[in-house]
Amino acid sequence: MTITVLTLFPDMIRAIARESILGRALKAGLFRLEVVDIRDFSGNRYGKVDDALFGGGTGMLMMCQPVYDAHQKALQDGPSPARTIYLSPKGAPLTQGKVEALSGESHLVLLCGHYEGIDQRVLDAVADEEISIGDYVLTGGELAAMVVVDAVARRIPGVLPDAAAYENESHADGLLEHPQYTRPSEWMGRSVPPVLLSGHHARIVEWKRRMSLVETLRKRPDLLASASLSEDDLLALEEEIRMGGSSPK
């Protein structure tokens, strides 16, 4: 897979991409990350890429031509077909389901806006969809683009050391992940749930499912409406609700 980021701030992208799991995956050639500096396509010697708004209003808007030419360059240099995403607070919310769909693409082009955003005409010309990473406004699309890169990259085989790592994780099956513990088994008077030390595989599996349901009930009850739940899950939830499900401190 190739991901191309179109941005006015290429160093923001590179700084994140060289660290940790993404950095290792890129070095290992598990995917390609291309960064296109939109300013290189300004077409003027001042590198000007923005202008004032028609109809009035404060701030500056990124102009059509530099964005369009940068996008053409991304299409030329990467595999086809490409899917172009504009990162914007007006977009559809990013979900794990969306991440999984995107990870099946051969070329993702992520377009980052800055200032007041980008002239609508070029968005209409190049963007296949608009994605938001949440209901708040960032100073630009770069951090949002890197959220997409990170979430998509970890779905690529080999990027995570152990594929099983994402089988039980939060959102994999519409529920939040159960709590997890490591050594020591006793810390500041707090113990690891005894079942996890019991070596009893079936009971551990049952506990994990139950705690996954409890976590979701406590922290994101809205997710339960669309999770696929068995009869046992529903009984467990009813029991938790009856018991009042107090949260630990």
Ligand code: ADE
């Ligand atoms: N650009 C600015 N705010 C954003 C958001 N919430 N999501 C995606 N891109 C953005």
